[in-house]
Amino acid sequence: MPPDALASRPPCRPRLTSAWLCLPLALGVLALALDHLLAGPGLGAGFAALLRASLPAETAETLVLHYAWWPRLAMALLAGGGLALAGVLMQQVLRNPLAAPTTLGVASGANLALMAASLMAPGLLGLGREWVALAGGGLAMGLVFALAWRRGLAPVVVVLGGLVVNLYFGALSMVLLLFHQEALKGLLIWGAGSLNQNGWQDVAFLAPRLAVGALLAWLLLRPLAVLALDEAGARSLGVSLKHLRLAGLGLAVFLTGCVVSAVGIVGFIGLAAPNIVRLAGARRLGARLAWSTLLGALLLAATDLALQRVSGHLPTLIPTGATTAALGAPLLLWLIPRLRLGGATPPREARALGHRHPAPGRLAGGLAIALVGVGAVAVLAGQGPDGWQWAAPTDWGVLQWRAPRALAAAGCGVMLALAGTLIQRLTANPMASPEVLGISGGSAIALMGAIFLLPAPGNLTLVAAGTLGALASLAVLVGLNRKSGFQPERLLLTGVAITALFEAVKGVVQAGGDPRGQQVIAWLSGSTYYVDPISAVMVAGAALLLVLVAAPLARWLDILPLGGATAAALGLPLARARLALLLMVALLTAGATLVVGPLSFVGLLAPHMARLLGFARARAHLLGAALTGALLMVLADALGRQLLFPEEIPAGLVASLLGGAYFMWGLRRL
Amino acid sequence: MPRPRRALTWLAGLMAALVAAATPADAPRLATLDWTLAETLVALDAPPAAVAQVEAYHAWVGEPALPSSTVDLGLRSQPNLELLASLAPKRILISPMFANLAPRLAHIAPVTSLPLYSPGRDTWSEMRELTRSLGEMVERPVAATRLIADTEARLDALQGRLDDEALPLLVVQFMDGRHVRVFGENGLYQAVLDRLGLENAWTGSTNAWGFSLVGIEALAGLDARLVVVKPYPAGVRERLNAGGLWGHLVEASRGSPIVLPPIWSFGALPSAERFAEQLVNAMEPDDAA
Numbered sequence: 001m002p003p004d005a006l007a008s009r010p011p012c013r014p015r016l017t018s019a020w021l022c023l024p025l026a027l028g029v030l031a032l033a034l035d036h037l038l039a040g041p042g043l044g045a046g047f048a049a050l051l052r053a054s055l056p057a058e059t060a061e062t063l064v065l066h067y068a069w070w071p072r073l074a075m076a077l078l079a080g081g082g083l084a085l086a087g088v089l090m091q092q093v094l095r096n097p098l099a100a101p102t103t104l105g106v107a108s109g110a111n112l113a114l115m116a117a118s119l120m121a122p123g124l125l126g127l128g129r130e131w132v133a134l135a136g137g138g139l140a141m142g143l144v145f146a147l148a149w150r151r152g153l154a155p156v157v158v159v160l161g162g163l164v165v166n167l168y169f170g171a172l173s174m175v176l177l178l179f180h181q182e183a184l185k186g187l188l189i190w191g192a193g194s195l196n197q198n199g200w201q202d203v204a205f206l207a208p209r210l211a212v213g214a215l216l217a218w219l220l221l222r223p224l225a226v227l228a229l230d231e232a233g234a235r236s237l238g239v240s241l242k243h244l245r246l247a248g249l250g251l252a253v254f255l256t257g258c259v260v261s262a263v264g265i266v267g268f269i270g271l272a273a274p275n276i277v278r279l280a281g282a283r284r285l286g287a288r289l290a291w292s293t294l295l296g297a298l299l300l301a302a303t304d305l306a307l308q309r310v311s312g313h314l315p316t317l318i319p320t321g322a323t324t325a326a327l328g329a330p331l332l333l334w335l336i337p338r339l340r341l342g343g344a345t346p347p348r349e350a351r352a353l354g355h356r357h358p359a360p361g362r363l364a365g366g367l368a369i370a371l372v373g374v375g376a377v378a379v380l381a382g383q384g385p386d387g388w389q390w391a392a393p394t395d396w397g398v399l400q401w402r403a404p405r406a407l408a409a410a411g412c413g414v415m416l417a418l419a420g421t422l423i424q425r426l427t428a429n430p431m432a433s434p435e436v437l438g439i440s441g442g443s444a445i446a447l448m449g450a451i452f453l454l455p456a457p458g459n460l461t462l463v464a465a466g467t468l469g470a471l472a473s474l475a476v477l478v479g480l481n482r483k484s485g486f487q488p489e490r491l492l493l494t495g496v497a498i499t500a501l502f503e504a505v506k507g508v509v510q511a512g513g514d515p516r517g518q519q520v521i522a523w524l525s526g527s528t529y530y531v532d533p534i535s536a537v538m539v540a541g542a543a544l545l546l547v548l549v550a551a552p553l554a555r556w557l558d559i560l561p562l563g564g565a566t567a568a569a570l571g572l573p574l575a576r577a578r579l580a581l582l583l584m585v586a587l588l589t590a591g592a593t594l595v596v597g598p599l600s601f602v603g604l605l606a607p608h609m610a611r612l613l614g615f616a617r618a619r620a621h622l623l624g625a626a627l628t629g630a631l632l633m634v635l636a637d638a639l640g641r642q643l644l645f646p647e648e649i650p651a652g653l654v655a656s657l658l659g660g661a662y663f664m665w666g667l668r669r670l
Numbered sequence: 671m672p673r674p675r676r677a678l679t680w681l682a683g684l685m686a687a688l689v690a691a692a693t694p695a696d697a698p699r700l701a702t703l704d705w706t707l708a709e710t711l712v713a714l715d716a717p718p719a720a721v722a723q724v725e726a727y728h729a730w731v732g733e734p735a736l737p738s739s740t741v742d743l744g745l746r747s748q749p750n751l752e753l754l755a756s757l758a759p760k761r762i763l764i765s766p767m768f769a770n771l772a773p774r775l776a777h778i779a780p781v782t783s784l785p786l787y788s789p790g791r792d793t794w795s796e797m798r799e800l801t802r803s804l805g806e807m808v809e810r811p812v813a814a815t816r817l818i819a820d821t822e823a824r825l826d827a828l829q830g831r832l833d834d835e836a837l838p839l840l841v842v843q844f845m846d847g848r849h850v851r852v853f854g855e856n857g858l859y860q861a862v863l864d865r866l867g868l869e870n871a872w873t874g875s876t877n878a879w880g881f882s883l884v885g886i887e888a889l890a891g892l893d894a895r896l897v898v899v900k901p902y903p904a905g906v907r908e909r910l911n912a913g914g915l916w917g918h919l920v921e922a923s924r925g926s927p928i929v930l931p932p933i934w935s936f937g938a939l940p941s942a943e944r945f946a947e948q949l950v951n952a953m954e955p956d957d958a959a
Binding site for chain 1: 726730740747750752753755756757767774845849877890891905908912916917
C-alpha cells in the first residue's frame, strides 16, 4: 500500500478495502452455488459433474449441471471479469471515471451490427458473430471519439457523446425491429444479455481470448500507469501517448467485443466494478486491474446465481444483462456525487458557434413562412390507393388524417426545441437535450409498465401513465441535485442513469418475446399516429402556452451560460432559477414525449440549428429554435408517412435519424 | 427475410382491388390487422380485402396464402389509416391486442374485436367460436360450420393413424443457439395435441400466448420426443450440431427429433390443421427411413 494513502486518513477509522468488498461477495457466490448443488445431486456428484469423470450413467440432472450450470457459472465469472477489465482500461486511458463498454456505445454498436447482419447478410454470422460485433462496437466508439475530440475528450463530453450514439443506434435498431419483429426476436434476448449456456463452446471461445487480453493488459501496465499523470507530465517521460492510448483502447474494445458476442449486452459491470474498487481505496493501476477484474467476475456471478434462484418459476426469461443494468442504475446515481469529474472548471461555451444575424426578426419571419409552406405540402400531398395525389384544401375526408398529425408534430417540435434550448443554455453544454435528462426515459418506463400490467389499456390510461413516469423522473432529478445546486454536469449524469434504467427495462420487456412487445416498440418509436383532432389542438395549444411562459425567462438564459460564479455576481438567484427552468424543461419534455416518444433528437438539434442560423440572444434563440423544431417535426412526420407507404416510419424515429446524423456531422466541425 | 418488389406487388394488388370493387362481391369487404383472423377468412373462402403486413404474413403464416388482390395496410401495430379509410371497408376486425387502436379505427368502419387464446378458456372451443363469428360476419355460416367439421374430421382421421401408445412430445422453436420457446397450455399446438390424444411433455407455466421462453437446459429430464418448429435463426443449426447440451438432449430423447416447416404458432383452425398434418406425417414409422 502506498504510504501517502495511509497518511491521508485517520488510522483509527475502519477502512473498506477491496479485499473486504470481494470477500462477502465471494462467500455469497459460494453459498449460492453450494446451495444449488446440495439441492440437486449433492456436493460430490455436483463436482463430479463438472469434470464428468466418474459418472457411468448420466442422469438428466448431471447433464444439466455439466452442460448448462457449470458453464454458466464459468461464463458469468469470465464475462464479468472481462467487462471490468475493459472498464478499467477505458477509464485509465481516457482519465474518465465514467468510461465503460456501455457508456461508450460499444455495446449498442455491436447490437446494431448483429441486427443488420442477420437481416441483410446472415452468412456473416456463420463466419463469426464476434467479428460482426467487434466491427459494430469499434465503429460506435470511433463515433463517440469523433464527437468528443474537439472538447479534448473531456469526461462528461465523452459520456454524453456515448449517450447520443447509444440513442442514435437505438433508434436505428428500433426501425429494424419495427419492420422485422418476427425475424429479430432471437437477437432481442441477446441484446438483453442472457448467460444461459448450451455446453462449453462459448467458455472455450472466451477464456483464451480473455487470457490473452489480461496478459496484454499486464504488459501495458507500466506505460498505462503513466497516463494517470497529466498530458505534459506523461510526454516529458518520453512515452508515445498516441500509440499507448490506441493500444489501451483497442485492447478494451477487443475484450468488450469478445464478451458481448458470447453473452450479449451486460450492463454496468464494466462501469461499476472499477469505480467501486477505486472508492474502496485501490490507487495503483495494477491493484485496480486485479481487484476490479475479481470484483466484476463476482458481481456478475452473484447476480446471475441469485437471478436463477428467483426466476426459475416465471414463464419468461429474465435476462441477466438487463438485470445488472437495472441494478446498476441506482448504483450510478449513488456514485455520481462521489466521483471527481473536474466539474469546477467554467464551462467552455462554444462562442464561435454560428454568427449573429443582424435582423433575427426577419430571419424568424422567413422560417415561419417556410413552416407554413412545408406544412401545406405535408397536409395536401400524399400517396393514396391511386398513387401520389394532391388533396383539395376542402377535402376533409383526406385532411382529417393528415392535418391533426402535422399540427401535433409542429406542437411537439416547438416543445422539444424549447426544452432543448433551455437545457442547453442552463448547462452551457451544446450536447445537452431533454432526452439526456432522462425525463423521456422515465415516461417510457411507465408506458411499458401500463401496456404489460394492465389488460388492454386505452390511450387515456397510457397518457396518464406516461405523465406519472415523467413526474417521477423529475422528482428523482430534483431530489438528487438539490444539494449541488443543480450543477449542470451532475444533472446530466443523473439523466444518463435514468436513461440506462429505461434501456434495461426495455431489454427485459422485449426479450420475453411477448407479441405485445410490438405495441411497446410502436409506442416507444414515437409517432403522431395516435393523435386525433382534439388532442392535436391540445398539443398545439399547450406548445403555444409554454412559449408564452418561456419568453420572460430569456434574461436568465442570457446570464446562466456565463457560469455559476458570474451569474451569482450579477444577482441571479442561482438555485431558484435553475429549479424553475428545470421544471419548465420537464413539462415541455413530458408533453412532447407522450406524442412522439422518447427517442427524438429534435430537442438536441433545433436549438443547435437555430444557433447556426444566427439566433444568438436568448429570446431570439428560443423563437428560432421553436420554429426550427416545428419545421423539423412536420417534415419528419410527412416523410415518415410517405417514404415506405403504406408502412409508416414514426416521426420520432425519422427525426432522430435525420437529426442525429446531422448533429454528429455538425459537431465534428464545431 | 426476403424483400421482394413491394411496389410491384402493391400495384398488382391495387389493380385487382379496383376490379373487385367494380364487380360487387357477395361477401362484405373486410379489413383485418390480425393474421390469425386473416387466415381463417381465407379458409372460409372470403379473403379480407386488406391485411396488415402482407409480405410478413406470407413469411410467417405462409398458408393459406392471401390472394394477390389483398391490399397491404402497413404495420400491424400502426396500420395506415388514410389508406384504410380510402378502401372504405364494411368492417374492421382486430384482436384484443390492438384494442388501443379501436377508437381511431371506429372513425372508418365498425370495429369488431375477436379474442382467441383467452386465459382460462378452452382454446379449441374458442377457435370454433371464432370461426363461427367470422362466418356470420362474411355471411357464410355454412362455410364456417363446414370448416370446423372438416378440420375436426381431418384431425380425427389423423388421430386414427397414430399409435395408441404414442410418446409425449415437446414442441419447441429456437430463438438462438441457447434459448427456445417451448409451447404449452393455452396455445395452438397444445390444442392440437389434445385433439390428437397426444401428450405434451411441457407442463410448466406459459404466457398468454401459450409459450414459455427458456434456456435449453429447462428441457432436460423430460421424457419425450422432441418436435422442432422451423425456422432456425441464422447460424443456429451449425451451433447445435457442434454438440453441447442439445446434442445430449436429442440422444436422451425418444427417437429422432421431428423437424416441422414454419407454422404460425398463434393461428386458428387452418394453422391447427397444418400442424396436425405435418406432425402426424412426420411421426409415421415409415417416415424414419
